[in-house]
Amino acid sequence: xxxxxxxxxxxxxxxxxxxxxxxxxxxxxxxxxxxxxxxxxxxxxxxxxxxxxxxxxxxxxxxxxxxxxxxxxxxxxxxxxxxxxxxxxxxxxxxxxxxxxxxxxxxxxxxxxxxxxxxxxxxxxxxxxxxxxxxxxxxxxxxxxxxxxxxxxxxxxxxxxxxxxxxxxxxxxxxxxxxxxxxxxxxxxxxxxxxxxxxxxxxxxxxxxxxxxxxxxxxxxxxxxxxxxxxxxxxxxxxxxxxxxxxxxxxxxxxxxxxxxxxxxxxxxxxxxxxxxxxxxxxxxxxxxxxxxxxxxxxxxxxxxxxxxxxxxxxxxxxxxxxxxxxxxxxxxxxxxxxxxxxxxxxxxxxxxxxxxxxxxxxxxxxxxxxxxxxxxxxxxxxxxxxxxxxxxxxxxxxxxxxxxxxxxxxxxxxxxxxxxxxxxxxx
Numbered sequence: 001x002x003x004x005x006x007x008x009x010x011x012x013x014x015x016x017x018x019x020x021x022x023x024x025x026x027x028x029x030x031x032x033x034x035x036x037x038x039x040x041x042x043x044x045x046x047x048x049x050x051x052x053x054x055x056x057x058x059x060x061x062x063x064x065x066x067x068x069x070x071x072x073x074x075x076x077x078x079x080x081x082x083x084x085x086x087x088x089x090x091x092x093x094x095x096x097x098x099x100x101x102x103x104x105x106x107x108x109x110x111x112x113x114x115x116x117x118x119x120x121x122x123x124x125x126x127x128x129x130x131x132x133x134x135x136x137x138x139x140x141x142x143x144x145x146x147x148x149x150x151x152x153x154x155x156x157x158x159x160x161x162x163x164x165x166x167x168x169x170x171x172x173x174x175x176x177x178x179x180x181x182x183x184x185x186x187x188x189x190x191x192x193x194x195x196x197x198x199x200x201x202x203x204x205x206x207x208x209x210x211x212x213x214x215x216x217x218x219x220x221x222x223x224x225x226x227x228x229x230x231x232x233x234x235x236x237x238x239x240x241x242x243x244x245x246x247x248x249x250x251x252x253x254x255x256x257x258x259x260x261x262x263x264x265x266x267x268x269x270x271x272x273x274x275x276x277x278x279x280x281x282x283x284x285x286x287x288x289x290x291x292x293x294x295x296x297x298x299x300x301x302x303x304x305x306x307x308x309x310x311x312x313x314x315x316x317x318x319x320x321x322x323x324x325x326x327x328x329x330x331x332x333x334x335x336x337x338x339x340x341x342x343x344x345x346x347x348x349x350x351x352x353x354x355x356x357x358x359x360x361x362x363x364x365x366x367x368x369x370x371x372x373x374x375x376x377x378x379x380x381x382x383x384x385x386x387x388x389x390x391x392x393x394x395x396x397x398x399x400x401x402x403x404x405x406x407x408x409x410x411x412x413x414x415x416x417x418x419x420x421x422x423x424x425x426x427x428x
Contacts, residue, residue, distance in 0.1 A: 052273050053358040053401075071219040073210040081129070082200035085161050093140065093148045095157065119168075120178050122159045127179040129202050130195060137205035141220060149242065151209060151220070164188050164199075214318055217243045236310060237276040244317035251328060252278050260339040264351045277359060280309065281366035282331065283316040288371050288415060295416040301408065309406035330374060338369035341384050353392060353401065360405040360414060365391075368418035379422045386425035391418060 079087075087093040117125075128135055138153030150157060158169070166188055168174050175187045191199065211217050220243055241249050255261065255278050256268075265274050286304070293299040305312060320326050342350030342365070353361040365388070372378050379387065391397045400414035 052277070053356055053360075071212050071215045072223070073212060075208045075210070077206045077208060078203040079206050080200065081160055081164075081202050081204065084157060084204065085164050087148070088157055088161050091147070093150065093157070094143075095150045095154050117155045117159060122155075122162070122168075123176050123178055125156060125159050126163050126176060127183060129199060130183055130191075131180070132198065132202075135204060137207060139207050139209060142208055142210045148208065151223075153206075156204075217318070218314060235271055235273070236313075237272040237279070240314060240317060241272065241275070244314070244321055246317075246321040247323045248317060248320050248326070251323065252282075255332065255335055258336065258339065260336065260343045263343050263348055264339055265357065266348065276313070277362050277366075278335075279313055279316065280359065280363040281335075281370065283312050284363050284367040284411070284415065285331075285334075285370050285374075286316065287312070287411075288367060288419070289374065295419045300416055301412045305408060305411055307406050307408050307411075312406075331370070334370035334373035335366070337373050337378055338366055341369070341381055342388075345381055345385055345388070354398075358401050360401045360410070364400075364414040364418040367415060368422060371419060372422055379425060383422060383425040387418075387421040390421050390425070394421075397421075 084093065088095075125135065135156065136153075138156060139151040140148040140153070141151050143149050162168050163174050166174055173187060175185060176183050177185070188196070188199070209220065209223075211220050252275055256275050261274075261278075265277065268274055284305075287301055288295075288304075290304045291301050292303050293301075339350075346352075351357060351362050351365065369378070369384070394417065397414060397417045400410045400417070404410065405414075
C-alpha cells in the first residue's frame with residue numbers, strides 16, 4: 001500500500017485531479033448542501049415494503065447538522081490488486097451486508113447489498129485492467145478494530161476476487177467472453193505469466209476515511225449515499241445500519257422476523273424499510289416515555305424530540321448501539337402485544353391506513369400501543385378497534401400523515417391523537 005496524501009477534508013486539491021473531483025463530493029458535507037427531502041408517494045399496490053408512504057431518504061432540515069472540518073480525516077493510498085484480494089479474503093477488508101444470512105460468512109452487518117453487476121460488466125472491468133486502462137478509485141472507512149469497511153467499490157472488489165479465484169459467485173468458471181480477441185476465452189489461470197503479473201500488480205487508488213467521534217459517524221452517514229457509483233442509490237436505513245451496527249441493529253432484525261409483524265407489513269423488499277419502521281416506532285416510543293410533559297400539554301415532546309426524523313433515528317442507534325439503557329425484554333413484549341392485537345383484529349390490514357402502509361401511521365400506532373403496554377394499561381381488543389377506527393376516520397389525524405411528517409408539530413400531534421384515541425376508547 002503506497003500512501004499519497006494525508007489531510008483533513010476538504011483539502012482534496014492535494015490529490016490527483018481525478019480523485020480531487022470525487023472528493024468534492026465530500027466537501028459538500030461540510031457546506032451542508034444536502035438535497036431537499038424527497039418523500040416517497042408511490043401508492044401501495046402489493047403487500048411489500050418496497051412501497052411505503054412517507055419514508056425519508058435524508059434530513060428534511062439539513063441546516064441543523066453542522067460539521068467541523070476535522071469530523072472526517074482521510075488518507076490516500078495505492079493498493080495493488082493482489083493485496084486488495086488477499087485483504088478481502090482474509091477479512092481485513094470487509095464488505096458489510098446487513099443480514100448475515102445473505103452474506104459469505106465473513107461480512108459484518110452493514111450497508112452493502114449483494115452483488116448486482118451483470119456478467120458483461122464484470123468482464124469489461126477485468127478487460128480494462130488487463131489492457132492497462134485506468135479504473136475508478138475505491139472508498140473505505142477505517143473501523144474501530146482496524147479493519148476497512150468498503151464505502152464505495154463493492155462490485156469492483158468482488159469482481160477482482162472472483163476472477164482471481166477462477167469462480168463466479170454462482171460457482172461457475174470465470175472465463176472472459178465478451179472482450180477483445182486477445183483475452184476471449186481466458187481465465188485467470190490461463191493468462192500468460194506476464195498478464196498475471198500485470199493483473200496482480202496493477203494499483204488501484206483508495207481513499208481511507210477515518211471518522212472522528214460521533215460527529216464523524218454522522219458525516220459518513222451523509223457521505224455514503226453520495227458516493228455510490230454505477231448503481232441504485234442506497235436509502236437512509238441501508239447507510240444507518242453500517243454506521244451504527246451492533247446489538248441493537250441485530251435485535252431489530254430479530255423483531256423484523258416475527259410472524260405477526262411480517263403478516264402486518266408484508267413481504268420484505270430487501271431495502272430495510274421494514275427495519276426502519278420498527279426503529280422509528282422504538283425511537284418515538286422513547287420520546288414519549290421521556291417527555292417531561294404529558295400528551296395533553298402544549299409542551300409534549302419539547303424536550304425529547306428534535307427534528308428531523310433522521311436525527312432521532314441516528315441518535316437512538318448511537319445511544320443504544322449495544323443495547324445499553326434498554327429493557328429489551330419489556331420492549332419486545334410490548335412490540336409483540338401490539339402486533340398480535342393488530343394482526344388478530346385486522347389481519348394483514350392491521351397497519352394499513354386507507355389501503356396503504358404509511359410510515360407516520362405505523363410509527364404512531366405502534367409507539368402508542370407500546371406506550372400503553374409499558375404503562376400496564378394495554379387496551380382490550382375492542383378498545384383498540386374503536387381507537388383505530390376513530391383515527392382512520394379522523395381528518396385531524398390524517399393531516400399529520402402527509403407532508404413533512406418529521407416536523408415537531410406533526411409528530412407531536414399524531415402521537416397525541418393516537419395515545420388519546422386509545423385512552424378515550426378505554427374510557428368508553
